[in-house]
Amino acid sequence: MLGTFLVLLYAGASLAQNMCEMGDGYKVRLSIKTALGDQAYAWNENEMFLFRATLAFAMRKHFNDSQYNILVCNETQRVSFHFVVADPRNPHALMEKVQVEKAVRASRHRINSAFLLSDSTLEFLGIPPTLATPFRPATPPWLIAFGVVIGAVCAGIIVMLTSSLVQRRR
Amino acid sequence: MDKDARPNWGSPMQFVLACVSYAVGLGNVWRFPYLCQMHGGGGFLIPYVIMLVLEGLPLFYMELAIGQKMRLGSIRAWSAISPYLGGVGLASVLTSLYLCLYYNIINAWSFWYLFNSFQPVLPWAECPLNANRTGPEEECARTTPTQYFFYRQTLNISTSIDETGGLHVGQVLCLLLAWILTYLFILRGVKSAGKVVYFTATFPYLVLFIYLIRGLTLHGAVNGIKYMFMPKMEHLADPKTWVNAATQIFFSLGLGFGSLIAFASYNDYNNNFERQAVVVAFINSGTSIFASIVTFAIYGFKATVNFESCLERTRLLLLNTFEMAEELISLDNISDWIEKLSAKYPEQFDSLAGVWENCSLEDELKTAVEGAGLAFIVYSEAIQNMPLPQLWSVLYFFMLLMLGLGSMLGNVTAIITPLRDFEVVARHISIEALSGLVCLFCLLVGLSFTTASGNYWFTMFNDYAASFSLLFVVLVEVIIVSYVYGIRRFEKDVEDMLGRRPSWFWKILLVAVSPLVLASLFIFYIVSYIQGGTPTYQAWDKHLGASVVTEYPIYGQVVIGLLLASTVSCVPLSALYTYCKTKRRPGTRELSVSQEWTLLGWRCEAELRE
Numbered sequence: 001m002l003g004t005f006l007v008l009l010y011a012g013a014s015l016a017q018n019m020c021e022m023g024d025g026y027k028v029r030l031s032i033k034t035a036l037g038d039q040a041y042a043w044n045e046n047e048m049f050l051f052r053a054t055l056a057f058a059m060r061k062h063f064n065d066s067q068y069n070i071l072v073c074n075e076t077q078r079v080s081f082h083f084v085v086a087d088p089r090n091p092h093a094l095m096e097k098v099q100v101e102k103a104v105r106a107s108r109h110r111i112n113s114a115f116l117l118s119d120s121t122l123e124f125l126g127i128p129p130t131l132a133t134p135f136r137p138a139t140p141p142w143l144i145a146f147g148v149v150i151g152a153v154c155a156g157i158i159v160m161l162t163s164s165l166v167q168r169r170r
Numbered sequence: 171m172d173k174d175a176r177p178n179w180g181s182p183m184q185f186v187l188a189c190v191s192y193a194v195g196l197g198n199v200w201r202f203p204y205l206c207q208m209h210g211g212g213g214f215l216i217p218y219v220i221m222l223v224l225e226g227l228p229l230f231y232m233e234l235a236i237g238q239k240m241r242l243g244s245i246r247a248w249s250a251i252s253p254y255l256g257g258v259g260l261a262s263v264l265t266s267l268y269l270c271l272y273y274n275i276i277n278a279w280s281f282w283y284l285f286n287s288f289q290p291v292l293p294w295a296e297c298p299l300n301a302n303r304t305g306p307e308e309e310c311a312r313t314t315p316t317q318y319f320f321y322r323q324t325l326n327i328s329t330s331i332d333e334t335g336g337l338h339v340g341q342v343l344c345l346l347l348a349w350i351l352t353y354l355f356i357l358r359g360v361k362s363a364g365k366v367v368y369f370t371a372t373f374p375y376l377v378l379f380i381y382l383i384r385g386l387t388l389h390g391a392v393n394g395i396k397y398m399f400m401p402k403m404e405h406l407a408d409p410k411t412w413v414n415a416a417t418q419i420f421f422s423l424g425l426g427f428g429s430l431i432a433f434a435s436y437n438d439y440n441n442n443f444e445r446q447a448v449v450v451a452f453i454n455s456g457t458s459i460f461a462s463i464v465t466f467a468i469y470g471f472k473a474t475v476n477f478e479s480c481l482e483r484t485r486l487l488l489l490n491t492f493e494m495a496e497e498l499i500s501l502d503n504i505s506d507w508i509e510k511l512s513a514k515y516p517e518q519f520d521s522l523a524g525v526w527e528n529c530s531l532e533d534e535l536k537t538a539v540e541g542a543g544l545a546f547i548v549y550s551e552a553i554q555n556m557p558l559p560q561l562w563s564v565l566y567f568f569m570l571l572m573l574g575l576g577s578m579l580g581n582v583t584a585i586i587t588p589l590r591d592f593e594v595v596a597r598h599i600s601i602e603a604l605s606g607l608v609c610l611f612c613l614l615v616g617l618s619f620t621t622a623s624g625n626y627w628f629t630m631f632n633d634y635a636a637s638f639s640l641l642f643v644v645l646v647e648v649i650i651v652s653y654v655y656g657i658r659r660f661e662k663d664v665e666d667m668l669g670r671r672p673s674w675f676w677k678i679l680l681v682a683v684s685p686l687v688l689a690s691l692f693i694f695y696i697v698s699y700i701q702g703g704t705p706t707y708q709a710w711d712k713h714l715g716a717s718v719v720t721e722y723p724i725y726g727q728v729v730i731g732l733l734l735a736s737t738v739s740c741v742p743l744s745a746l747y748t749y750c751k752t753k754r755r756p757g758t759r760e761l762s763v764s765q766e767w768t769l770l771g772w773r774c775e776a777e778l779r780e
Binding site for chain 2: 029031032033034076077078128133134143144145146153154156160164
């Protein structure tokens with residue numbers, strides 16, 4: 001009984017590994033030491049669990065439905081790995097790459113924050129970041145400074161011209 | 171008599187500060203450090219100081235003497251000294267006019283950068299985003315954000331001088347402000363200018379000092395200073411070094427524009443201009459050296475920052491390609507790792523050939539830039555990396571403004587003073603109205619430099635309008651004073667003003683050395699013009715994100731020719747005019763008056779004319 005269970009477990013794990021390696025997924029690369037320096041955390045199984053949970057959250061949030069299984073493989077020392085998302089309705093098929101991309105882009109900021117990283121240090125190779133629009137004030141700031149200075153200078157000219165006119169009349 | 175009396179400087183100090191403010195300009199900050207770097211660092215100081223003594227001092231002395239003696243602007247002063255060669259004064263005024271037209275554009279740029287410094291993030295620190303917000307704008311991604319800000323957002327430059335494009339509203343407004351401010355400073359002549367120069371002459375030194383402290387404490391500044399002061403004596407054998415030293419002294423002191431004559435004409439008759447000439451000339455050169463120490467500290471910082479980011483990019487490239495843990499490669503051991511990896515995995519290294527950058531601190535330090543590129547691009551790049559960049563940016567661009575406006579004071583005075591010497595002008599137009607008219611005229615013509623191709627016209631004027639013509643003017647001036655008018659009469663005039671004759675030092679320099687140096691420079695310029703082929707300019711290619719050397723079109727070359735010919739031809743044309751006038755009417759006032767001058771002496775004549 002136990003033996004059958006273990007064999008099934010082993011088969012399931014290798015099947016998952018196979019699906020990940022064969023499947024068309026995204027490569028993720030993390031640069032934790034570069035981003036955090038002394039405050040960097042070590043990458044271990046717990047962090048990987050968080051990654052899979054965060055990505056499952058992103059998929060669930062975007063598609064508004066049930067649980068997603070994230071399969072990870074090809075981990076390296078660099079801290080980079082491949083992942084694919086299993087389709088919850090059909091456990092032997094994978095979600096399409098385009099769908100995964102949409103979900104990741106929608107929740108990119110949340111995913112980054114979970115790891116205290118940014119778009120450049122938590123890279124999804126092939127998914128371009130959506131950068132925040134910079135704040136544009138209603139009046140360009142240079143115009144305000146310009147207005148102040150030109151007002152002061154014109155006032156100075158008027159003062160000097162009137163004073164010399166007055167002097168000449170006297 | 172009192173109403174028509176010539177206005178005077180409030181004190182001799184105002185005169186000295188006005189000369190300092192005029193001579194110490196943008197060239198001290200953006201041309202001298204470049205020349206130092208190009209011609210062997212500390213070694214360049216040797217030809218520089220030698221040329222200062224041989225050429226700068228005597229010519230400066232001569233112009234101040236003439237202005238103070240004649241108490242007239244350049245046109246009537248030179249007509250009085252030598253009636254046939256009086257056109258040299260007219261040539262000075264015309265050159266000053268060309269200078270005024272384009273010089274205030276630099277002040278407009280300084281204003282633009284100054285106003286844009288009042289933002290939480292400096293606009294030249296980051297690229298703006300592209301349309302779908304996935305990355306930086308394409309043109310900006312190909313070049314650096316600072317270059318993009320200068321070429322695209324400040325100038326909105328077109329790809330060649332042929333495409334005129336429209337006016338840049340920001341530039342127009344800033345140019346308007348620059349001219350209004352210039353008008354405010356000169357509207358009452360020396361009465362108002364004399365007060366302004368207290369500030370425009372001294373404030374830049376304060377900022378340079380602050381920047382010196384800040385610059386020397388920056389990371390990597392020492393690299394720049396070491397690079398500059400390491401003298402590379404082999405450059406002294408290159409004749410170009412000596413030519414550039416002579417040219418730099420010449421233009422830096424502002425000789426030949428008529429501004430010095432105009433300033434000196436408002437002096438007291440017995441003012442000790444000899445000492446003042448030496449003081450101002452040495453202050454000017456000292457400021458150049460001081461500014462280049464600051465510039466090289468900043469260069470060193472910028473080069474080090476760029477070098478370290480290059481190393482960082484290389485490190486990431488290695489980590490990503492070879493999937494190694496981050497802590498294995500640091501900036502210290504990166505060169506060892508490069509060797510190890512290239513030996514162990516040569517094919518993978520070759521595949522990196524497209525993106526591999528060779529990082530070198532030497533190369534970063536060697537990239538020498540001059541002119542607007544140094545002042546606006548290199549400095550703003552260095553400033554954005556400093557902590558609290560807005561403060562440094564405001565200080566720096568305000569200093570550039572003071573330097574530029576101080577020089578503008580001299581430039582505009584060189585036009586207004588000679589015009590006011592003509593009674594028909596002085597009686598009917600007040601000084602405020604005349605200054606206003608000159609400023610308005612220069613503003614309207616200067617608007618053409620704010621178009622999309624305006625920077626190319628600016629470069630043309632900058633390179634040709636005031637370089638060759640000035641050499642010609644000053645050469646003619648020194649020949650007139652030494653030979654036509656005679657060094658003996660000049661000696662007597664100086665004795666009259668100062669109470670003692672000029673020493674043999676000044677006499678030898680004026681009669682023999684300076685004319686020789688100027689004549690050699692003149693010949694050198696002609697030869698290099700002829701050998702240089704078609705004149706070219708740097709056009710900004712927005713697809714490449716870099717400048718491309720392009721030839722001037724035919725009409726551009728015609729304009730260059732006109733610029734040179736119009737000023738140089740003033741001298742022979744005016745000589746011809748005087749000759750025809752005296753031929754027709756031998757008993758004219760001019761001739762008889764000049765004979766009177768020779769007989770009675772200058773002082774009496776000056777009093778009679780007043």
